Amino acid sequence: MTTQETEEIQAELAAALPHEMFCFQCEQTAGGTGCRWHQGVCGKHATTSNLEDELTGYLVAYARCVHDAGVASPCAHASLPMVEGLFCCITNVCFDDDAVHALIASIRERIDHVSARHGLDAADYPAYDMGLVWNADEDVRSLKSLLLFGLQGMAAYAYHAAMLGARSQAVDGFFFRALYGLSATDDRQALLDLVLECGRVNLECMAMLDEANTSTYGDPVPTTVDLAVEPGPFIVVTGHDLRDLEQILEQTDGRGVNVYTHGEMLPAHAYPRLKEHPQLKGNFGTAWQNQQREFRDIPAPIVWTTNCLMPPKDSYADRVFTTEVVAYPGCTHIDADGGGRKDFTPVIERAIELGGYPERHGMTGVNGGTQVTCGFGRKTVLDNAGAIVQAVKDGAIGHFFLVGGCDGAKPGRNYYTRFVEETPADSVVLTLACGKYRFNDLDLGEVAGLPRILDMGQCNDAYGAIQVALALAEAFGCSVNELPLSFVLSWYEQKAVCVLLTLLALGVEDIYLGPDLPAFVSPNVLGILQERFGIRGITTPEADMAEMLA
Template identity: 70%
Template sequence: MTDQERDDIVAEVRELLGTDMFCFQCEQTAKGTGCTVRGVCGKTAETADLEDQLTGALIAFARVVHDAGVERPCAHASLPMIEGLFTCVTNVCFDPEAVREIIARIHERVEHVAESHWLDPADYQDFSMASLWGAPEDVRSLKSLVLFGLRGMAAYAYHARALGYDDQSVDDFFFKALYETSATDDPDKLLALALETGQTNLACMALLDQANTQTYGDPEPRQVELVVEPGPFIVVSGHDLHDLSMLLDQTDGTGVNVYTHGEMLPALAYPELRRHPQLKGNFGTAWQNQQKEFQDIPAPVLFTTNCLMPPRASYEDRVFTTECVAYPGLVHIDADENGHKDFSAVIEKAKELGGYPEAHAFTGINGGTQVTCGFGRETVLEQAPAIVQAVKDGQIKHFFLVGGCDGAKPGRNYFTEFVEKTPQDSVVLTLACGKYRFNDLDLGTVAGLPRLLDMGQCNDAYGAVQVAVALADAFGCGVNDLPLSFVISWYEQKAVAVLLTLLSLGIRDIHLGPSLPAFTSPDVLKALQDNFGLTTISAVDEDLAAMLG
């Protein structure tokens, strides 16, 4: 595609929408309808337009693979597809040059597939996103639901692949789903495709669960004190355990400690990672607080995935990125041809900055001085007989899964209040960064178990599903018949993927908040409400009363 053709597409979108950009994929989208000048996340119109172009190139890639009759795209083809989708997740890539580089690679793959199957590459120009954003409301809504779910699932597939795990059926589905979003406007087919996206995401999360646990062991419960020891240290944010593992190997014996941040907190529970004594604890809270918490931090911060926010001047010289994460002006660390990354620049920056001269204590959002993690799938399932007996004895009367993404939008104190008000004879399962709203609360115990069980990262929704299925089997009923309520907070596209998974499993009456997605049209929302009982959160007392019957 020539520069002029690219500019024509951008102009077409802007003329159609009357805006400089258009993005409504995250929960904090401007005015609850869509970012049209600059992303609330900090993304420029240029980068947003390029990510639309990247998505168009990925759809063109899916189309040429379909037309060429390639039933099983090889790993060489699947990886750029997965990287491209992952790059477009909110708070991942802010660097236009990085997006252009991925677009160029996708164009090379399109040309290669076309020419090797006697097709004309000129027939596979980038798909114009104007035809999606300007589609009839319900069609646009359903296609967005599929596209955003695919972006979230791509992040999980990427992390699994980093550990050497892949699933051909998952890889195939990325191509199939993107092709079908461009090939049909039938609402029934698109809704079925959205639910199939959820089904495939369950397989993808299972793959990542296998990759993490077989590589680093099953998570084990751990109490984490919220304090940073004196001396040089590094903060690692994001989700990728493989990057953390490489960093730990390289910091062995250096005198530099390592602390997790955000969604990396569950890494502290994996036995193979904990064998490194310099993996000390957790720094800070959820992603949206980083600009305050990193103010003048005497240590470097490594972002392995989202959620990166535009760094402030007081610490921008000490932020490093890797994988698909990129921001103009920051040092990016790439892997070599063998997948190895050299983190020596991060380690030297830690030594240069020196860390805190004395122990630096801080608190969670609610003033707590410690948090717990490590109640993964296997740990909870080991307690299943005792849990079942406690339910039969009336000691445990209800379970709540309260998890998902955190964010800065007002209304998220709902989740803190909700957990505080859950009855003493109930158990709260949680996962993802939404737990930072309440994970420093002391909820006590019930039937000898902690009332608050942190199951891990957002992808560990797979483990939560397995626990729910195991309990349903034990009681001889369906998951919807259990005394179990789902209260989900969302922000970006991985939460969309997880939501689609829950819906694909037929789980009903999910409470979603703090607001419903801007990309769901009234008719699509009504269909989800009618078929699955999906609803938005309201007042805590009212919601609790409804859940407890």
């Protein structure tokens, strides 16, 4: 073989291999520092990861263009592409290069439109080089990463609210202002101010989504959910978007096809208007990271409505459907028409074709339980606030623990199961998000007439938990930090980041965070957060419990 032939083969191989990537946005990032080669721990290829960096760069360019045009409050039509683009870049959302290319084209069209309308030159707004963030001084990089990942998490909430017709100029405007700030300054104090402002704005965003959900579907009510699957055709719906689930329920009415929730969709069972559909039967499986095992050979289609997608295994890849900005190569995507309606006929037909299980299929939670209870939302808990306050005054309730956040596959997360098992018999465990799957099937009994585990909902329902804490503080005439209340949070991706920023922006102190602290937080920035807010990493359930109850 000649030298030229060898070089040609090497060039072909190099072109075929994925490019190098850099990503450290999730808790499971490689080596605890960052995924750097051809594929991330999440399964995302370097080409897709780099495309999402390019998309983010165009979002920054769009924000700069809007700033230079002097547009103070972008309209909803102008803001939705920004929200979609940020949402797309959340871990475990989009694995499809074509889908990312389409979003990039959409943002470039918006830049062209704004430039033409305001006498600017679109050529002045190329994609911002995200390498300027990833290769910046470590403290600047840390603050900009906190800001960017918080914005991505908030975008998911804003998107779900928009699907129910709820928008906020303050929230939409902040996406633009914050991304402009990300590119315009390296001043650490200015960036820290933006990070904390992101937390404050996210509270407004979560409140908007809470109002959209409850005004559309009613206030959640305590509901016991079966974990077994009945015989016959069924569909599994996972993710966060209640509007998608509603459309599937509407379209399966009278079709002989049952519907099961999965992961973060579990709280849907507690909404009165969704409960009106008798084919909404139960919950399939546990948290998102177990899907490749739990969906093996499943005789039903699965619909992903938001993040939590893992690369499908061959045993069920042909029955995976995606919607919204979730996408995976080769999987059927359900798009909305101009009015926002989605036709889930292909999903329903696939369910009928597969037929489901021939007999009742028993499943359990991670601790062997066959049922879980959800629906202890803000209204339900606050309706019992008087009795709860009296129980505390009488000594019947000694402490509250908010144990919630994201679940994940990395070792060490059994901490949260052990921690909840260690909680005193006179305590209440408030929980939300998929982290609850570590312990939500445990039977801890009752205290003061309430179950000791109160499932408050999805991660965005942190808003409800915050409102409960504020109400209790008001009832006792003290601050939230003076309550017998401890925060024990698990994180995995960007929505957990923005919820954490909201708690910090509200001045909540002494939060325990794990399993590991974020790789993108530098020692100096961590020092600031520890000094100002007392944030700390978890150690052991026994040691942390003793410290909280001291």
